[in-house]
Amino acid sequence: MQRTRADKDVFAGIATDVLSDKQARRIQEDYEAQRFNQIFPAGSLAIPSMLVSRTQQMRQLSALAAELLEKSPSAQQSLIGIVLHGPRGTGKTTLLKAFSNGMRDTAATQVINMTGSGELSSMDALLNYLAAYAPKQSTSTTFQVAISAGVEGHLKRTTSELATEQAPLSPAHLLRALASATRPILLTIDEAHAADPRVLGSLLNSIRGTIDRRQGISIGIVLAGTPDTLNALRHEDCKATWFMDRADLEGRLAAVPNDLSIDDCGRAIREPLLAAGITIENTQGFERLLGECKGSPYFLQLLGSTALSAASQNDDIADFTRARAIDLTFERRVNARYHETWSDLDKKGLSACARQMGALWRKSIETGRIIKQGHIYEVIESGLTHAPRRTGRSEALGRIEDAEATFEHLGLLWSMTGHINGPWDLGLPSFFDFVEEQFQDAQNIRHHRVLPALEMDMQRLFQEIGPPAQS
Ligand SMILES: Nc1ncnc2c1ncn2[C@@H]1O[C@H](COP(=O)(O)OP(=O)(O)O)[C@@H](O)[C@H]1O
Ligand SMILES: [Mg+2]
Incomplete structure (x- = not known):
């Protein structure tokens, strides 16, 4: 197998164990400028300073990258895809984003990001979005093909040459147009549970029909969403049950649970705090609050950002003593999160x-x-x-x-x-x-x-x- 740099390096920029000097310096700058959310991004879209405990999922994604970039033709033409599924706040979006960024930076891959509630909410939305990526010349050939091939959706507005005409198109035509480019394509769908199963199925089937390894046409897909994503994939309207075949299922699914160990949580908070020049006071209290994170990456980031802002007002000391600022604020924030879910359910x-x-x-x-x-x-x-x-x-x-x-x-x-x-x-x-x-x-x-x-x-x-x- 011919290896490219990206095989190993998709997650190269991500700190999982230690912070590089450069990362530590950036943390210090962010802390001084009070950009706490850049360091511990609770509820924001930044990649956290340390992405802990996701070795297995990253390995699966790296394997997908390697397969996607494999140059020599393989007998197998199966679609390469991964489904990151798990509860809310476990880091699915973060993994997807880190992976997309890595693929964009280090590989000769065309990365196309979509969401279930956006581009996959209707066939028109999907077609218009994909059409915007399709190279101009091939769009017109596609356009010809589409007319003879029948209707699956309507392309309203894409390239200027198509603007005046209403073309009946399917995702398959557009993917074929896209795939004629020399680079492999990586499609990502976040919030996949919100996708219209019919649109999702049509996309998966189109990808499967377009892949042609001997011609060098590679397409990979990564889905991320709550456990309901699997219901969307199994939905009768999806018509892509092959994607959930038992034989392939294990390699294809990557569960992302609330399973961070106390050690992982400790490292993910301690390292950035130290890099920011903060002293941790009361290690016992610190350990206790790490336990209160309950293995949740989201709570972990909440604790980190709470500690940061408290320290910035306390001579750069993060005091984890019970009933002090960090403890009380963190408890209030965790409860607010529980309360939100609770009233959702109650309603x-x-x-x-x-x-x-x-x-x-x-x-x-x-x-x-x-x-x-x-x-x-x-x-x-x-x-x-x-x-x-x-x-x-x-x-x-x-x-x-x-x-x-x-x-x-x-x-x-x-x-x-x-x-x-x-x-x-x-x-x-x-x-x-x-x-x-x-x-x-x-x-x-x-x-x-x-x-x-x-x-x-x-x-x-x-x-x-x-x-x-x-x-
Ligand atoms: N492996 C990880 N280690 C530390 N923090 C993480 C990790 N994965 C995600 N986070 C943080 O957890 C929070 C939730 O992540 P997110 O990707 O939005 O979850 P999801 O998409 O599963 O709902 C974010 O604040 C993110 O920075
Ligand atoms: Mg998410």
């Missing part, structure tokens, strides 16, 4: 379902019993039956499948392996502890009132599940 009448899911998971951890799809349906049904009624109107019971899909859409429930039969996991278990607290709180009358009924249902289910499994 949809799903708060009791979340409570039951949390109870089911605590039980499974206690007993070592595996959670089955049937159990999930049972707790959702129980939660829907005893949903706290909002004042003024009694809501009709939702469908169990819809409720489950909502949990997946929010990334609260997922199957890391991508298999429909699980094993199922909670996206962020600590959120469900927060939910439990809301129900236990007697001041929270509307929720507290239904707790006995919820507990009774769980007692019955626990009897079914049985005593702790023998190890």
